[in-house]
Amino acid sequence: MHFNGDLELSSCFVNINLTILSPENKTCKSDMEDPEVIHVYLAYQAANCFDLLYKRYGGKIYSKCISMLKDEALAHDATQEVFTKIFLNLSKFNEKSRFSTWVYSITYNYCIDYIRRKKKNANLFMDDISRLPEIEDEVSDDEILSIAVHQLKVILEELDDGERAILLMKYQDGMSIKEIASLLNKTESAVKMRIKRAKERAKHLKQKLFKEEY
Amino acid sequence: MIDILGYSKIKAMNNFQQLQNEFEGDYERIGASNKRSIESTLSTFKFIANIFEVYLPKIGDLLIAFAGGRKDTSKPHSNPSSTPPNLQDFDSNRNI
Numbered sequence: 004m005h006f007n008g009d010l011e012l013s014s015c016f017v018n019i020n021l022t023i024l025s026p027e028n029k030t031c032k033s034d035m036e037d038p039e040v041i042h043v044y045l046a047y048q049a050a051n052c053f054d055l056l057y058k059r060y061g062g063k064i065y066s067k068c069i070s071m072l073k074d075e076a077l078a079h080d081a082t083q084e085v086f087t088k089i090f091l092n093l094s095k096f097n098e099k100s101r102f103s104t105w106v107y108s109i110t111y112n113y114c115i116d117y118i119r120r121k122k123k124n125a126n127l128f129m130d131d132i133s134r135l136p137e138i139e140d141e142v143s144d145d146e147i148l149s150i151a152v153h154q155l156k157v158i159l160e161e162l163d164d165g166e167r168a169i170l171l172m173k174y175q176d177g178m179s180i181k182e183i184a185s186l187l188n189k190t191e192s193a194v195k196m197r198i199k200r201a202k203e204r205a206k207h208l209k210q211k212l213f214k215e216e217y
Numbered sequence: 218m219i220d221i222l223g224y225s226k227i228k229a230m231n232n233f234q235q236l237q238n239e240f241e242g243d244y245e246r247i248g249a250s251n252k253r254s255i256e257s258t259l260s261t262f263k264f265i266a267n268i269f270e271v272y273l274p275k276i277g278d279l280l281i282a283f284a285g286g287r288k289d290t291s292k293p294h295s296n297p298s299s300t301p302p303n304l305q306d307f308d309s310n311r312n313i
Contacts, residue, residue, distance in 0.1 A: 008308070035268040043231055048263075053256070053259075057248075057252055057255070061244065061252065062241030062242075062244045062245070062248065063237065064240065065240060065241070065243075065244040065248075066236075066239075066240035069240055069243075070236075072272075079251060080246075081248060081252055082236070082260050083254055083255055083258070086255050087255055087258050087259060087262075090255075090259055091257070091259075091262060105311055127271075142294070148231045148232055148233075150232055151232070152232050152235050152239070154234050155233065155236055156236055156239075159236075170233070171233065174231060174232075174233040174234075175233035175234055175236075176238055180275060
């Protein structure tokens with residue numbers, strides 16, 4: 004068999020280079036899934052991958068920050084810091100969970116730490132049972148999800164920081180009990196109890212604040 | 218039917234997600250300036266990391282020199298005319 008080494012070897016290198024460095028692989032497309040975008044960003048630091056992730060998550064991070072911190076200026080700064088943190092640690096994302104869950108965990112942890120520092124080490128998720136009202140019947144998810152958006156905005160502002168965070172995690176981000184428990188470093192039963200209490204408080208607040216709308 | 222206002226999307230979201238959507242809309246006003254400052258922070262970090270990557274080995278040599286040591290030059294250089302081990306078979310095939 005004739006083997007033209009020089010030609011085959013050089014064409015082989017050209018093929019490899021074309022595959023790895025082809026312009027299509029160096030950019031991110033809007034229909035790409037998050038893990039794919041992250042891989043391309045880590046490999047090529049492509050600016051449009053950054054743009055894409057910012058477009059997908061910038062607003063969501065801001066929304067969580069403003070819900071938690073209740074201040075526009077603080078929320079802007081927090082969004083910047085959280086996003087910077089995410090990009091500096093992007094290589095540590097291990098794909099064991101959804102990228103969105105990872106992003107929201109960083110956001111909530113940042114906000115919780117900020118509130119703790121501000122309130123001088125207040126424990127947002129303390130298990131002080133005596134402080135909490137007695138639960139009669141459990142409030143159903145439908146009852147919580149039927150609150151009008153303008154009412155919900157006011158109710159969330161009135162809730163404690165911990166209660167607000169836990170309701171956002173469950174209903175806004177669709178996080179599972181297990182995911183919330185690992186984020187807050189609590190047991191699953193403690194999280195379930197916290198959600199129950201937060202739902203009850205939200206129901207009471209709705210009845211108290213929007214009496215005339217009944 | 219054409220869904221001009223994205224009504225079906227809003228309908229599919231629960232009240233918490235609709236609230237999030239409202240906040241996201243507010244963020245669009247200032248999103249661009251925030252993005253620029255994030256990009257500049259990231260490029261500063263990248264610049265510092267590059268400096269470390271390039272100059273850290275040199276700093277090591279410099280410290281060795283200051284301590285009175287010398288860079289190890291006793292390692293023999295490879296013969297530039299020799300064939301790399303993985304291409305030996307390739308060369309023998311070529312002669313056939």
